[in-house]
Amino acid sequence: MTIARVDPVARFTADWQHCVRAARTNPPHLADYVPDGTEARVAVLTNLVRIDLRHRWGGRGPAKRIAEYRKEFPEVDASPELVDLVCEEFAARRSRGPLPLEEFLAEYPELADAVRARLSGDHSHAGVVRVDRDPADLVPGQRVDDFDLRTELGRGRAGRVFLARQLSMQRVVAVRVAAAGGADPQPMVQLDHPNIVRVFDQRMLAFGGEIGRLVYMQYLPGGTAAQLLERRRAELLQRRRAADPGMGGALLLGALDAAIEAKGEIRPADSLVRAELATLSWPETVAWIGRRLADALGYADRHGIAHHAIDPANVLFTSEGIPKLADFAPGESTAAPPDSPAALRDWLAYRSPEQLAAALDPDAPAPDARSDLFALGVLLWELLTGTRPFADNPATVEAALRTRRAGVPAAALARLPGDCPPALRRVLLTCLDPDPRRRWQNGAVLAEQLDLCLDPRARDLVDPPERSWRVRLRAWRVVLVGLAIAVPNMLASAYNIDHNNMLMHSRQSAQTQRQFEIYSVIVNGFGFAVGTVLLIYLARYLILVPHGLRAGVRYDEDTLRKARASAVRLGDRAALIIFSMWLLSGLVYPLALRGTTDPVSASDYAHFMILHTISGVIAVTYPFLLTNFFIVRCVYPMFLGQGGVEQGAADDLRALRRRSGWYLLLAASIPLIAVAGSTLLHTPDLAKIIVTLRIMCIASIVAFVAVYLLFRAMEQDLDALRRVTAPGL
Numbered sequence: 001m002t003i004a005r006v007d008p009v010a011r012f013t014a015d016w017q018h019c020v021r022a023a024r025t026n027p028p029h030l031a032d033y034v035p036d037g038t039e040a041r042v043a044v045l046t047n048l049v050r051i052d053l054r055h056r057w058g059g060r061g062p063a064k065r066i067a068e069y070r071k072e073f074p075e076v077d078a079s080p081e082l083v084d085l086v087c088e089e090f091a092a093r094r095s096r097g098p099l100p101l102e103e104f105l106a107e108y109p110e111l112a113d114a115v116r117a118r119l120s121g122d123h124s125h126a127g128v129v130r131v132d133r134d135p136a137d138l139v140p141g142q143r144v145d146d147f148d149l150r151t152e153l154g155r156g157r158a159g160r161v162f163l164a165r166q167l168s169m170q171r172v173v174a175v176r177v178a179a180a181g182g183a184d185p186q187p188m189v190q191l192d193h194p195n196i197v198r199v200f201d202q203r204m205l206a207f208g209g210e211i212g213r214l215v216y217m218q219y220l221p222g223g224t225a226a227q228l229l230e231r232r233r234a235e236l237l238q239r240r241r242a243a244d245p246g247m248g249g250a251l252l253l254g255a256l257d258a259a260i261e262a263k264g265e266i267r268p269a270d271s272l273v274r275a276e277l278a279t280l281s282w283p284e285t286v287a288w289i290g291r292r293l294a295d296a297l298g299y300a301d302r303h304g305i306a307h308h309a310i311d312p313a314n315v316l317f318t319s320e321g322i323p324k325l326a327d328f329a330p331g332e333s334t335a336a337p338p339d340s341p342a343a344l345r346d347w348l349a350y351r352s353p354e355q356l357a358a359a360l361d362p363d364a365p366a367p368d369a370r371s372d373l374f375a376l377g378v379l380l381w382e383l384l385t386g387t388r389p390f391a392d393n394p395a396t397v398e399a400a401l402r403t404r405r406a407g408v409p410a411a412a413l414a415r416l417p418g419d420c421p422p423a424l425r426r427v428l429l430t431c432l433d434p435d436p437r438r439r440w441q442n443g444a445v446l447a448e449q450l451d452l453c454l455d456p457r458a459r460d461l462v463d464p465p466e467r468s469w470r471v472r473l474r475a476w477r478v479v480l481v482g483l484a485i486a487v488p489n490m491l492a493s494a495y496n497i498d499h500n501n502m503l504m505h506s507r508q509s510a511q512t513q514r515q516f517e518i519y520s521v522i523v524n525g526f527g528f529a530v531g532t533v534l535l536i537y538l539a540r541y542l543i544l545v546p547h548g549l550r551a552g553v554r555y556d557e558d559t560l561r562k563a564r565a566s567a568v569r570l571g572d573r574a575a576l577i578i579f580s581m582w583l584l585s586g587l588v589y590p591l592a593l594r595g596t597t598d599p600v601s602a603s604d605y606a607h608f609m610i611l612h613t614i615s616g617v618i619a620v621t622y623p624f625l626l627t628n629f630f631i632v633r634c635v636y637p638m639f640l641g642q643g644g645v646e647q648g649a650a651d652d653l654r655a656l657r658r659r660s661g662w663y664l665l666l667a668a669s670i671p672l673i674a675v676a677g678s679t680l681l682h683t684p685d686l687a688k689i690i691v692t693l694r695i696m697c698i699a700s701i702v703a704f705v706a707v708y709l710l711f712r713a714m715e716q717d718l719d720a721l722r723r724v725t726a727p728g729l
């Protein structure tokens with residue numbers, strides 16, 4: 001294929017995907033992509049029409065007929081694939097509802113014979129297969145085109161699914177056959193993700209003047225989430241009778257093995273995945289399943305595709321237990337609900353409020369990818385508790401919409417297992433928020449949050465128990481950070497003043513001492529005020545955002561990013577401000593004694609600066625370590641529970657851990673620096689401070705041991721938070 005043909009098609013496809021991701025109502029204008037005056041114009045135009053046709057009839061734009069394309073682009077009549085395009089329009093329209101072939105052909109009288117022949121028996125066309133019976137009448141043991149049907153795996157609105165052997169490839173596949181076109185498999189054909197069922201290709205089925213679709217895809221022997229739900233409900237019933245603590249991940253493994261054995265296959269050997277599942281509790285198992293399905297939805301969303309038909313039958317498992325999404329159905333976002341009362345209840349169960357609103361009002365905003373997060377939340381809640389969060393089985397769309405907008409009822413919350421982590425409860429409730437703007441932004445963010453639920457230390461940091469001391473201390477963050485900074489500075493100042501009184505001020509006149517005291521009050525008061533104001537300004541996000549989060553405010557990604565950055569840099573900023581104030585105080589010390597009768601000698605000033613440095617190190621090191629311990633343990637995790645964490649957050653946490661190690665080393669060196677500085681004193685001066693020096697060294701060692709223990713705990717917290725911000729690294 002030439003570059004002239006590829007580039008417009010690739011750009012048009014990419015722009016359509018961007019249009020879908022952005023939920024725009026104005027799709028790309030096809031005429032802008034058709035090349036002028038090239039030999040490939042007709043071929044390129046044909047491809048563009050085919051892409052535009054599939055997107056529009058797939059529910060992602062105003063539908064458009066081939067007749068309209070022919071009127072806009074007369075060259076379409078010259079395309080050798082014109083009949084194929086008309087057949088594709090027929091299949092797309094049939095997927096939306098009943099459409100008799102003859103009624104459709106009346107719209108294209110000049111092509112009626114060619115289209116009828118193509119759909120009835122022209123086997124030269126690779127995509128059309130003639131069958132002698134309705135797909136509803138197919139039974140195992142029959143052959144359809146390249147496929148020997150072996151056993152029926154299930155049936156639903158999307159059609160019947162068979163286990164089959166593809167003769168040409170000598171492989172086992174799952175084959176779905178449906179009348180009326182069935183769901184368009186094209187969205188899934190372009191998806192390649194470990195948690196999405198791989199669709200290989202399709203055939204169009206022609207039977208008795210009607211048309212259907214055969215789609216063949218990856219075969220998964222582990223059953224569906226519907227079978228897992230049946231087993232979960234049976235386990236809950238048994239536990240009520242026997243007070244059983246629950247099977248956890250073993251429940252999923254049992255369901256997999258039962259499904260495999262029911263198909264006459266051999267249970268697989270143990271693997272790392274199955275070994276991991278065996279160690280999980282049931283809430284962790286649900287989070288493990290949901291994390292992979294959410295990642296699949298995030299991947300599809302990045303490719304401009306939403307599922308819009310999530311339910312237990314569309315979640316399949318491999319023999320190891322890995323879940324995969326099947327049957328993406330973009331057209332379902334605007335599809336009419338079924339007429340049958342039983343089918344309607346099943347259809348309503350997993351529909352989001354915006355899907356229900358669109359079913360009632362065609363002018364309502366179209367559901368986007370966040371609608372799938374709602375459906376996934378319903379499914380995970382049902383797996384977790386055995387019942388749906390909205391379990392009142394409404395009989396009408398209006399009633400279902402009212403229950404969704406009312407939120408998850410208290411009765412459903414009471415059915416959560418006792419070992420359900422608060423983090424998983426929060427994540428699922430966010431999925432089920434009636435307002436799509438308050439749900440997780442996309443599947444990738446939801447996957448991050450479910451990863452968090454699988455890490456015991458991280459989830460305990462982000463969502464501690466309600467009565468935990470960490471929750472209570474969050475409200476006192478300003479006071480506690482202030483104490484973490486003020487107390488070490490006060491102790492360092494006391495040591496500095498006592499040391500200077502014994503070595504220098506005791507030899508100075510009363511006038512000099514009074515002048516120095518005035519200087520100290522002015523400089524320290526000014527420095528304290530300026531430093532406090534500056535630190536409050538730099539920590540404004542840490543003061544305001546946690547307060548808003550506790551009040552239920554939802555912040556945008558930029559604000560949360562700034563809050564996270566402020567949290568990991570607060571200790572550094574405090575250290576820089578404190579050390580600057582101590583250094584400034586030492587540098588202007590000679591000015592305080594200017595005009596007095598007691599000039600400062602060079603040796604006295606040198607010793608004064610050494611002592612000032614030691615005190616400054618004390619005043620910097622401990623506030624840094626204490627502040628960061630509190631921030632990492634109590635405040636920073638609050639921001640991770642809001643989602644949207646970028647890769648840079650993990651880098652920031654890794655850098656904070658390195659810096660903390662250097663500050664810990666500095667804390668260990670304080671007694672050594674003090675002893676080394678004392679060797680510069682004359683023997684009489686050393687005798688004056690030896691007791692103070694010993695007390696300071698012992699206190700520094702005790703303080704070092706304390707902050708070392710805090711550092712070790714903070715290391716573990718940082719590792720846990722880093723695992724959440726950068727899974728797999």
